[in-house]
Amino acid sequence: MSADTQSRFSPGDLVQPGRVHKRVYTDPEIFELEMERLWRRTWLYVGHESQVPLPGSYFAATLARQPVMMLRHSDGSVRVFYNRCAHKGAMVVCDESGRVERLRCAYHGWTYATDGTLLHTPQPEGYAGCGFGAGHRESSLRPLGRVASYRGFVFASMNPDVPDLQEWLGQTRATFDNAVDRSPEGVIEVTGGVLRYVHDANWKILLENVSDNMHPMVTHQSAIQPVRVLRRDLPRDAEIPLAVTMIEPFGGGYDFFDQIGHTVCGEGHSYTGGSLSIHSEYPEVPEYLAAMERRHGAERTREILSVQRHNTIVYPSMSLKCALQTVRVYRPLAVDRTVQETWTFRLKGAPGALLERAAFYNHLIFSPASIAGNDDWEAYHRIQQGLVSQGSDWVSQHRHLDTVTENSEGSRSAPGTSDIVFRHEFAAWKRYLTAEA
Ligand code: FES
Ligand SMILES: [Fe+2]
Numbered sequence: 076m077s078a079d080t081q082s083r084f085s086p087g088d089l090v091q092p093g094r095v096h097k098r099v100y101t102d103p104e105i106f107e108l109e110m111e112r113l114w115r116r117t118w119l120y121v122g123h124e125s126q127v128p129l130p131g132s133y134f135a136a137t138l139a140r141q142p143v144m145m146l147r148h149s150d151g152s153v154r155v156f157y158n159r160c161a162h163k164g165a166m167v168v169c170d171e172s173g174r175v176e177r178l179r180c181a182y183h184g185w186t187y188a189t190d191g192t193l194l195h196t197p198q199p200e201g202y203a204g205c206g207f208g209a210g211h212r213e214s215s216l217r218p219l220g221r222v223a224s225y226r227g228f229v230f231a232s233m234n235p236d237v238p239d240l241q242e243w244l245g246q247t248r249a250t251f252d253n254a255v256d257r258s259p260e261g262v263i264e265v266t267g268g269v270l271r272y273v274h275d276a277n278w279k280i281l282l283e284n285v286s287d288n289m290h291p292m293v294t295h296q297s298a299i300q301p302v303r304v305l306r307r308d309l310p311r312d313a314e315i316p317l318a319v320t321m322i323e324p325f326g327g328g329y330d331f332f333d334q335i336g337h338t339v340c341g342e343g344h345s346y347t348g349g350s351l352s353i354h355s356e357y358p359e360v361p362e363y364l365a366a367m368e369r370r371h372g373a374e375r376t377r378e379i380l381s382v383q384r385h386n387t388i389v390y391p392s393m394s395l396k397c398a399l400q401t402v403r404v405y406r407p408l409a410v411d412r413t414v415q416e417t418w419t420f421r422l423k424g425a426p427g428a429l430l431e432r433a434a435f436y437n438h439l440i441f442s443p444a445s446i447a448g449n450d451d452w453e454a455y456h457r458i459q460q461g462l463v464s465q466g467s468d469w470v471s472q473h474r475h476l477d478t479v480t481e482n483s484e485g486s487r488s489a490p491g492t493s494d495i496v497f498r499h500e501f502a503a504w505k506r507y508l509t510a511e512a
Contacts, residue, residue, distance in 0.1 A: 086105065101410060109508065110407070119391075136171075145231075150190075162214075165181065245344065271415070275456055278406075282388065289474070317435060322439070332492050334490075334491065343390030349384060392404060420433075478493060
């Protein structure tokens with residue numbers, strides 16, 4: 076009997092050396108198990124502290140399909156609660172963000188402090204002696220199991236027994252450090268709106284696309300070709316348009332992407348690049364360099380800007396692009412439905428040109444007007460549809476199966492066109508999904 080026809084499944088059997096069973100992307104039962112054993116047991120990215128700048132500021136989001144809110148308490152601490160009234164369960168905040176002195180549920184008016192404590196219920200005498208209502212802990216907003224932040228990036232877990240956040244982030248911490256160090260004032264803040272789309276594909280297909288360096292030269296051919304023609308026809312001394320600088324490396328060739336490389340570390344985390352990336356050749360912005368050197372000195376500035384981690388994946392919920400001040404967040408809705416968000420950061424103390432560059436990249440690559448992102452969206456759709464077929468039960472992850480370098484600090488590296496990141500993510504996936512307790 077094939078795994079496809081078994082009524083019971085073992086998630087461990089679906090991940091094999093160099094391949095995974097298609098059910099990991101298509102089976103609603105597997106998806107539910109992922110929510111329970113992976114997404115609700117590990118750290119998930121909630122948002123950045125700058126999204127709740129003042130006491131009473133809140134940001135509402137969905138983690139593992141559950142409504143939550145990040146809230147800044149009057150003492151300045153950042154809390155994360157389930158967005159669910161302790162009375163009859165209504166969501167307490169419905170706007171994505173805002174600021175309140177107290178939280179008042181719109182249904183029966185139960186009112187909470189910004190630390191979640193229930194302050195008031197109308198007609199409280201009706202609750203006298205019943206162990207429920209103001210003064211009782213279970214009548215307050217329920218916090219998530221753990222909340223912690225690293226360099227302003229707030230993570231939460233529904234599982235109180237997760238490892239320490241810094242330990243769990245491991246070598247990806249250097250990416251967060253670099254994201255913040257790129258600010259001449261050492262401060263970054265979320266700015267502008269969010270690019271948010273619902274894709275008709277499994278969340279892992281979206282996440283894998285970020286590290287799939289065998290696809291840009293093919294999937295984005297229709298963007299690369301006209302850029303090449305444009306570049307060829309430019310007068311010799313003409314300034315190269317930024318769009319050309321940004322799109323051209325997508326067609327950089329397999330050797331170029333191999334040279335960029337992948338490094339995998341920790342529980343499913345990874346980063347692409349290190350000393351080289353598709354963003355390496357962006358022109359310098361002299362006022363920015365000057366501002367950085369004023370703060371850090373020339374040598375440290377060079378060191379910070381030479382970190383070329385092109386995409387860092389903090390498995391399973393986010394990816395971070397330092398050079399372009401961008402975070403992408405993944406929010407699974409169903410086995411074949413995923414929200415993908417792109418948030419942009421402003422580097423405090425940096426000239427506006429840096430933010431303009433980030434916004435331009437997002438427009439060019441991630442927005443509905445993108446000439447490249449739409450290709451990826453079509454690929455997500457085609458993969459999800461193709462996997463439903465009976466063409467095969469298995470999805471290949473064989474590329475460079477044995478071409479792996481063990482690094483001294485416990486991470487492993489491979490050529491940039493390797494499938495190592497997918498294998499590493501599924502090794503973590505298997506550990507989470509086979510751990511019952
Ligand atoms: S459901 Fe919130 S006050 Fe009743
Ligand atoms: Fe792409």
